[in-house]
Each structure stands twice: as structure tokens, then as C-alpha cells.
Amino acid sequence: MKKLVLLVLITVTGVLFAGAQQTISGKVTDDKSGNPMPGVSISLKNGKAIGTTDAQGNFALNVPSNTASVVFSFIGYNDVEQKTGQGMMTIKMSSGKNQSLTEVVVTGYGNRSKRSYTGSAGTVAIDEIHTQPIASFDQLLQGQMTGVSVKTGTGQPGSSADVLIRGRASLSGGTNPLYIVDGVEINAADFATMNQGDFETINVLKDAAAASIYGSRAARGVVVITTKRGRAGKTKFNYDFQYGQSDWTRSKLKLMNSAEKLGYELEHGNPNGWTPQDVDSLSKINTDWESVFFHKGITQSHQLSASGGNERTKFYTSLGYFDQTGVVRTTGLKRYTGRINIESGTDRLKYGINATLGYSKLQNTRENDQYIGSPLNAILWSLPYITPYDKNGEFTIDNTANAQPNPLRELLLNTSSTDQLKAVGNIFLEYKIPFVKDLTAKTSWGADYTQNEIQAYVDPSTYASTQVVGSTGSFAHAFNRTTRIIGTTSLNFKRSFGEHDFSITAYNEYIPTKARSFGFTGYGLILPFQNEGGITAGTADNGFIPTVGGNSPANRALLSYFAEADYGYLNRYFIHAGFRRDGSSRFGINKRWANFFNVAGAWIISDENFFASLKNKINLFKVKLSYGTAGNDEANLGDFPSRPLFGKVNYAGNPGLSLNSPGNPNLQWEQKASFNFGIEFGILKNRVSGSVEFYNDKTTNLFYSLPVSQTTGFTTQISNAGSLRNRGIELQLKIVPVKTKQFSWTIDGNFTYNKNTVLSLPNGTDTVNFGSTTLKIGMPANTFYLVKYAGVDPATGNPLYYTKDGKGTTQVYDPGDRVFFGTADAPYYGGITNTFNYKGIELEVFWIYSFGNEIYNNDRLNVENPAYLVSGLSKDLLREWRNPGDITNIPSANSDYQLGNTNYFLENGGFWRLRNIRLSYDIPKSFLGKSTINSLRVFVQGQNLYTYTKYRGYDPELPPAEQSVHQGAVYPPLKTITFGINIGL
């Protein structure tokens, strides 16, 4: 005890009698333009911030006399380290790859220096996000950092991605991370209407210490985005332009050509009764249905932005336009966005507004289904000897037994579009409370408003029309709006005394979400209008009675109280603790509230005295440790999963009520406990730097659709049951093999291994079937569970199946013989970026990879099952068993076809892909001469130009909606080449 007192005394005296000071002063300018740079951060070498430059780029600061050098950093510029003690300092900063930003972790509730950060978070290279021509930003997270698995298996413009952070942590509950833009929660599905050109920082918070400040919503990880802020100084203008073309990839699934198909039909009973003459003439037709559907897509984008201000008021504004047509005809996305961020105030009072308005128009086509009316299915199912148009230029009608609706007619005449209007904004007020030093109150109120107007026209001449009321076309028009309010109020006390940095903050947060929808579908589109004007008034006789609906898709609220505290000593030891209490309207009255906590610490070993001898070799060596809990309230069962609900139905013109779900009044929070251990290092003057992290996350009280006896009238009941674990290793490495004045080469790579394991399941039974996949204790979620196919009996042509023990084979399909295969969630993934820079010419090559998973290729089943004799078939069937003694793995067409329940259609889902390659040139200032142009960059880039995979289809990545199966109607990924120019004035 005495020793402790002594220690405290020494520290306190240290504060009171701090060492001698020296003054440094000077001016910071841009090395190209020579313009002064206001707002540049100045810090000591150990990362401690000491001040910023003023509006003229000048600074004058007191620093300890033993300070040998200080570091200047500014967003978008390379850091500069300058020795002190040489009088007036003249600092010239050059723009670069956002070096300084990676040194800050933005948690959304406050910024922290990366050095003192105790949690696990990844930062996205913003440059990539700005230039890749993809409408929905979440797709761009792919390969950018460890621990973030992204599925982007569709090329439909504007599609969002399926993002998993550190593995699948929930079974029935939501798994997509929480997205926060300037403190406001955003739906991933709406990123297509936001302009990622406005984003300034993107941080992904992965472990408990990082994410649990978002407690109730953090179990799935958090993506925190901040948008650009203005900086004091001369107003700067930027114009970015990009234009390019998209192409499609050919499917690896090869179909029979006309001659092969006709031969196959004749061999199996000639269902269409073709004569030899028919066969002769039809064999000459070979329609390439891919070319019929796909065309070259065009992408273009423009963005104009301005930023500036003075010391009191700063602003950033932008206007954006993005237009992408897909490779499937008629599909595309057009987007118009605008943003204004203003911050104003004095040292004591600060307030501001960040607001964006976006409008997008999406024209899409059906995907990811097995419906014969979906045009994308027709690429496989249409006959090669049918043409899309007949001699007179009319749509051909397939009057063979296939009767496949003319897919081109369906695609071109039936239109559907979504007009989305999105407004996101927040206002904040920050006040340094007088009388109490270092106490700041802040309140921030934000709103995310989204409205969608959805229109779908079905032409009376199409197949889809035969499926609607009255079989004479339809027009549907629906509208929905969602409003989410986020109000956060906090009180922060932050004080540094000597080598002690202390901060504590208490928060209150309230997030209500409300949504409404309504719509109608009208029938009898007889008049020549593709809108309400075409609808025929309904009577009992003509049957064109419109259907009208409406709903409340969201009606929930979340209330939270939380606090966090940070303490740093000697800018070398850091500890962090947080506590949070959350209430969600989604649970029953007694189960609403839950508590979450987290603790973490970090130690910069390389700053210790005993490390001094190594310091010139190892520049940074930091270890960090965290443990904490987070929650999930999204059970994927609407906003009232705790209650049994009767929903509206109709019978014979009478209204009725039907029990939709049994509800569970005891439903409560799903909880995730995370442990994280990490090492960060930099060696050889940071020529080699990186991090290694190990994590162990355990989700308990899993939201689980507990199978109940179906005699109850239900198949499942939502419950909290079972637990699962995600355990993994993440490696991040940055190497600078060459760095000379004129040439540099940087390799930035990341690798993640995630092992998902089901730890416990309810009911004492550990096997539950979800179609082709299963849950089994000790195995990953989404493990395939199928009978193992053993090939074809050469004597009979019948398929053979392995028995459960794998030793014998049987000709009788029995689900009791099912065994476990791999998982659908890739355990290994990552990305590698190589950057070469020579005198301003830069080549960046970005690869992504993913392996270790399997995919069920249902697309193949639909062209390999011989029962589909009359529609398009796979070339594989040409190898089918025909005569006794044939050795093949394709059974006789006469056999009982049960291959769909076997592993026959399981395929290796691994791939590596050249996600992006970009060649750019920064035209030197000397070349631009005295023109008003400050900076000029031109580039050409290509996306998805090469993919290596064994998967037999368009793409080894599943569409975001799917966990294990490629259903059908696949929209292939785009291969895009664009040219771009960035001008700074």
C-alpha cells in the first residue's frame, strides 16, 4: 500500500513539475501547389496529439525540451516527420494514400488514435472505394481486410452484398453487420442510393472492445463510415469522372447444341414427333441464348465536390451522378446524390449538420429462383433449335412439349422498377460545460428516411400474364417508407495530467423505427397504357378485381444507457472498460432488458526501455487483449416474435384470421461473448508491418427456429437455444520491398481463417435438417448432409449410393444413408494488393481469394435430370448409361432419379479473382504549369477480369440471399473496364 502511495506521489509531482519546455513554430504548405495547409495535426512521435495549424497553415506550440522531432499528418497526405530545434520549420506535405487516416480508428461515438486502440478494427483503403464502379458500397468490402467475408454473387446493378464479420454468429437471427454513417444506422440494401465518393473513413469493428459500444446491435460486427468534412482554407473543388463498359462471363455449364439435343430426344421416345426433315432443318439452328440476353453494359459517373471554410465554419458539399446498365438487357441503375456537411462554432460550442439526399431508379429482372417465367432461367431451359424471333420479326412461340415462354418477350415487355428516395441526416450540438473543466455534453439526432416506389407491369401477351388474375396483364404499384430516428446524448469528461490520460463518457440512446407500406395490383391491361391508365375497372363478371394491401414492415424501438472509460499511462499502457444496458421492444415484457460489458487493454512493448536496443529494428510492437459481450435482437421474425399473431386471410369473400406464428413470450436477447488477442508490429523502419489476431467468439441463447411437432399446426417455434463458436486467426501484412525516390512497390495482404462450430443444440437431438444442409454438434453451420453418390451400376444403369458406413453400395435411395460433407461458408479468405509506383505512374493489382467451401449447384440439376427431356439439357447427359457394360457416372434415363438428394451436385466453391486492376498517372504540377488546376489524375481500371474456379456455372459466389444453394436464374457478375479522370481545382 505504501509503495502505491509513493508511486502516486511521484506521478503527481511529475505533473506539477513537468520538465522544461521548448517552442516550435513554422508553416505547412502543399508541396505541389504551395498553398498553406490549415488543420494539419501535429503530434509527438509517440502519437500524442499536441495541436493543429491555423487557417494560414502556421503553428506555434510548446513541447517538452527533450522532443527531438514532431509528426505532421493530414487526411489524404503522407505523414511528415520533422526534427525540432532548427528554428522556423517549413513543412511541405505531399498527397498520398491516406496514410494519416489509417492511424485513426473511428468508432462512431468518437475517434481514437490507432496507437492507443485496444480493440480489433480494420480500416478500408478509401481510394478503392472511391474509384471502383460499383453502386452498392458494401460489395466493395470484399478482400479489403481480415475477418470480413463478403458474398457478391450477382451482377445486377445496385445489388447489396452478404457480409459476415468473423463468421456466421447466428442461425435464425440476422447476420449482416450494423452500418453506421455519421452516427446514423443504414440498411445495407439502401447503399445503392448513397454515394460512396463522399465517404472519408470506413472502419470495421470486429471484437467486443471495438463493437460493443453498439451493444445490442453489435454481435454481428459494425461498419462505421464517416463522410468528408470541410477544412479551413481556400475552397477546393474536385471533379471526378469515370466511363466504361461491362461484359459478361460465359457459364462453365455447357449445354447440348441443336443436333445433340435432337438426337437425344429421338433416342428417348421423340416426344415432339420430329420427322427426319424436321431434325435436318432444326439442327441448322443453334441459338446462343447467352448472346440473346446479354449485351455490353455502360457505366458512367460524375462527381463534383467543394470543401472549405474558415476557423469558425467549415463545409463540404457534393453532387453525384452514377449510371450503370447491366449486362442483362433492360436492367440498370441510375443514381443522383447530393450532400452537404457544415460545422460551425466556437471553442466552447460546436454544432453542425450532415445531410445527404439520394434518388435512384433501379430496373431489375427476377433472379435466384426456379420459376419458368424468370428470363434468366431460360438461358439454360430454352431449346437451342428455337430462335427468339420468327421470320416476321415477331417473338417466337415455343409450341414443342417444352412450351418454354419466350424469355425475350418476358424480359423486354414486362418491366419492373424501384424508385428510391433516401435522406440521411444528423444534427449535433457539442458544448463544453463552463465551470467544470474538461466536461463536454453532446447531443446528436439523426434520421434515416427511405421511401420506395415499386412498379411492375405485366404485358397481356406474356406468359407472366397467364398467371395473374384475369390473365390479361397487370400493373402493380406499391409504396413504402421507413423512418429510423437515432438520438444520442452524452456527457464526456476527459483530462490529461502528465503521463495520465483519462476519459469517461456516459450515453443515452433512443432508436425508434417505424415503417408503413401500401400498394395495389390492377388487372385487365387492355388500354394501351403501361400504368394505372391501362387498368380495366373490375366487376364480378370480368374478374379484374384489383388487390389492395398494406402493412407495417417495421414498428420497434430500442433504448440504451451506456458508459465507457479509458485510461492511458505514459502513452504506452491503455485500458478500456464499457458497460451497456439495452431494452428492445421486440421481446416480451419480462425479457426486454439485457446488460453487456467489455474490458480491454493494450501495451506498446516497443516503447519500453528494455526494448531500446531493438528499437531500430523493430519500430512497433504492441499487444492487445479484449473480452466482452454483445447482443442481437433481430430474430428475423418481424418485430413481434414474442407474441402469437393472427394475420389477415380471405375465404370465399369473407375476411378471416389465421395464426401465423406461435410466438414465444420467453424469447430474449441472443448473446455473443468475444475474446480477442492481437499483436501489431512494424519492423525495418516500418517496411514490414502488420498484425496477427486471434479471436474466440461464442454465441449463446441462439435465436433458433426450434422444430416442433407439426401436429401443433406449426413446423417451428422461435426460441433461444443452443450455442455456436467462431474461432479464427487473422493475418495482415504490409511489405514495402522497394522504396526509392522514384519507384516504390507495396504489397498489402490479408488472410483469415474462421472455424465455425455448433457447440450445443436443444432437445438432446443433435441433427436437424434444413433441406440439403444440417446442424450437428461439432460441425460448422451449413454443413451439407446428403447421401454419397457411388456412380452407376454398369449392368443396369441404375444409380448406386453408398450406405451410411461408406463401405457398401445400394441401389435404393434411403435418407438414412446421409453423411456429412463440407460447409457452404468459406473458412479461408482474403485479399492481396500489389502497388507499383514510378514517377507518379501507379499500377495497383487487387486479388481476392476464398476457399474451403462447397456449393450445391441446383442450376445443373435442372438441366441434368433426364425428366426435363423436352427442355434444354446439359452436355453431360450425352455420356449417360445406355447399354450393359457402359462405364459412366450418369445413370440411365429410365432409372429412379434421386441424384438431387446426393452429393452429385456439390461443387468446390473456391476461387481466386482479379477483383480490380488499375493503372493511374498523376500528372505533375510542373506539367500543369500556371493553370488553375491543382491536381490531375487519369486512370484506367478493370474489374473481375479474371477468375479461377472449378465451379460449373457463372460464378462460384452465391447470391447474397442464399446460404448454400445456387437456386437458378443467375445474374452473372460484371467484367467492367473503365477510364477515369480526377481534377482538383
Added chain:
Amino acid sequence: MKRIKIKNGLIIALSLLLLFSACTKKIETTPQFSLDGSKPLASLDQAEFILNGSYNSFLGAGYFNSIPTINTGGAVLQPASFSGMPDMMSDDLVETFEDFPNYRKVSEWTYAADELNIQITFANCYNVISGVNIILRDIDALSSADPDRANNIKGQALAIRAMAHFDLLRYFATTFDRNATAPGVSYIKTYDVTAKPARLSVKESYDNIFADVNDAIAAFNAGTASSGDIAKMDINAAYALKARVSLYAGQWQDAVNASTTLIDQFPLADMADFPGIWTDDNDEEVIWKVKFQSVSDGTPYENVFFARGNKSLYRPTLEIDGLYDLADIRYDSYIANIGTFNGIAHTPRLTVIKHRGKSPASINEGGGFVDWKVFRVAEFYLTRAEANYMLGNESAALADLNAIRTARILGFIDGTESGAALLDAIKLERRKELAFEGHRFFDLKRWDKTPINRCGETDTPSSICSLSHDSRAWAWPIPETEINANPNMQQNPGY
């Protein structure tokens, strides 16, 4: 110094108060578009709404509906379990080249316990039952408001409960013997999500079904006997159900009595009116029908003939096609040889047109949605004939048989069959009259599992075309998902 400290404390306290002033009321939300089901039903109106909900379940995936619903995850199977499926599994229909083999494993009897079509049926029947059990839980407490109406609702609920359990028995029991100890169905009388019931024996299942039917008749007698809506069950529908179940159970006299009650009230249709029964132009002979009023309600028979998509997925066998006399008026309402579609030439082929759609649709353009006639009086002529034959009353049996034949065949001269020939004639007439109405597979199963053979006319390359007397497939397997969730559930032999 001290004053400032107090002031500081006050400011901090005030700030904290502001910070945490939000109250928990803020997270109270209530559903606006659905009724909270955790409370007892509040009124007879609510009971009636729930009853309509149960009728709506007859339009569901595993009952009388055949049209796949499309969602983003693809098409959901609609086996039309009690309309099309029993015929697809019989010798009346055969799969064509035009089919998507979504139901092939069922129609070729190669199903195992993981068959989705079977699971859908199992769940759908019990879904119907869970709704009426909620009504039956609360109806007595509500009856004082209007006892006649309450008894009518109760009668409908009991009759529906009996029917859904009986339909399950038809697929899942290995035998229809009245006193069999083999497993029948789990008979569910209370709504309880946590229940894990075992199967009763076939005998106990019958006991419960008859008890519910008789209670239903008693309730209808005590209150309003019929709501007057042909889309709802009434006392006659309860008698019809009783007659049908009695025939399966071999309670011949009960079958005769219940049939007589119906025959006395419902005449056979005139020849001129007969076609109108199938296009919903009239309700002749119909005791109860489940109404399909637009495509959004679904369609009962489109997995056999999908007229709107020009696909004859299952065609009538040549065998049944050849059974009808040229003078038989039924043929033109049941079967057609369709060559063209919307004016486009197509290979002519046999199609089932019995349920192609409501009038005034033309023969090629059936809208597909048409009421499903669950009970029609003609069935009870044939039921009474068969039951009377079994009781040894051959003359009464022959009279009913002749009544049907006279009503359907132009210039029919009364037959004089007797003995085994009379039984054969009754069975033949039953096949012809009730063709494509969801009876054939169950009748063959009822008649000592008469083997099915349609090998002479298989269109598809498939070589599976017969079902032997001792096949396991006469009884469907209990779905494996049910076996996994309910350890008390007993699987059928062979699965």
C-alpha cells in the same frame, strides 16, 4: 471554492438527469396489422374470423391447392394432396413429357421420409386443425351471446377437425380396418405448441373421428343447421363426411343411413345441368365445396392440366379414356383431346378438363381457378350402393347404381348385374363418376390395396409404372422432420 463545487455537482446531476430521463414506455410497441393471439377469443365474430382462417387453409399448399407460389427463393411445391395427388398416384393419370418432375417421386411411389410434398401435406392438415382447436377452446364461453350461431360455429369446427384427421388417416394409415391396432393418426384436440403426441391406433383414430362427426351433427341440430353458404360445412356436409368415413371403416349401415339423409335432399343433376357443375355455373348435387374465387386463391388441379401454360403434365390413361360409353355425358366434361392452344398447332393430346376453370372460359383458356367440390351427392349413391351390397341388399345396391347410370348415359337401359359382377359394376361406376376428384388411389387402397399398373402407357423414359399389393408406399412415411422433433411419433413400416 466550496460553492463552485456544489454548482459543479448540480450541473453534473442535472446533466445526468437529462441524459437518463428517457423512460421505458418508449419501447412499448403494438402490432397494428395482426391480432395478438395470446388472449382468449373475445367474441363470436372473432371465432367466425378464425373459422374462415381454417377454411383458408384448405386453399393451402398441402390440401386442395396445385399452383406453385413464387417467392424469391423459387417455387414452393403445392402437391394438391387431396385434389390432384390421389389421381396422379393412381391408374387414372400418367405423367407426360411436358411435366416438371416436381411431384414425380410421389406419383411414382418412390418417396422416402425426406419427401417435401409429404411433409407439406402433413403440416397443412394439422394447420387446419390448430385453427379450429382455438375456436373449440373458447366457443362455449362465448355461446350465451347467440347460442344458435355458437352451435353452428362449433358444428363446423368439429366437422373440419374430423375431416382433416380423416384425410391424414387416408394417407398415413397402413390399413383402413375399423378395429386395426396399426398406427393411425395423432388426434389433436387442444392447441398446444409444446405437445409431442404419439399416434393412436387406426381404431382409436376412427373412434375420435366418429365422435367429432357425431358431436358436429348434434351441435348443428342444437343450433343453426346451415349457414346457407355452400362454401361452409353444414349438417349435410357432416353427414357426407360420416358416410364417407363409414364406408372406409366398413360400418355399412351407418354409411347407408347417412347417404340416405343426403340422397333424400339432393337430387342428381339433369343431363343439361351436369356440365355446369364443373364450370361453377350451378351447384347441382354439391353438398359442400371449397371456393377458389380468383387466381390469388390458387387452383385445385393445375399440376395435372395447366391450361394457362399449355402444359398437360399428367394425362388421363387410355384405360380410363376407353371406359366411357359414347353416350356418356360425363366424358365431355372430364376429358378432351386438345390440339391447338391459342390458335397455335400443338400435338393433340389427352387432357383432364374437369377442373380447367370457371365458365365462361373457353376450353383452351381455362383460368385454372374453380371451386373444389368436396362432397357431391353422386358419391353417396355409390357409397350406399357399395354399403348395401356389403350388407347383402343387392337389389337396393343395383337401384342406386342404375340411378347414377341413367342420369349420366343417354338412353341407358337398367342393368341387371348381381353378385360379384354387381360389385365390379359399382366399383367401375365409382371410378367413372368420381374420376379426377381425388378418390382413386384411396379407393384402390381401400379395396385391399388393389395393385396399380399403368406400364402399357408410360410416356416418360421412367420405367417405374406399377405398385404391388405389398408395397410400403400404400402408406406415406411420417416426415422425418416430425420424427426428429417428436420422439413419440412412430414411423410407418419400411421407411
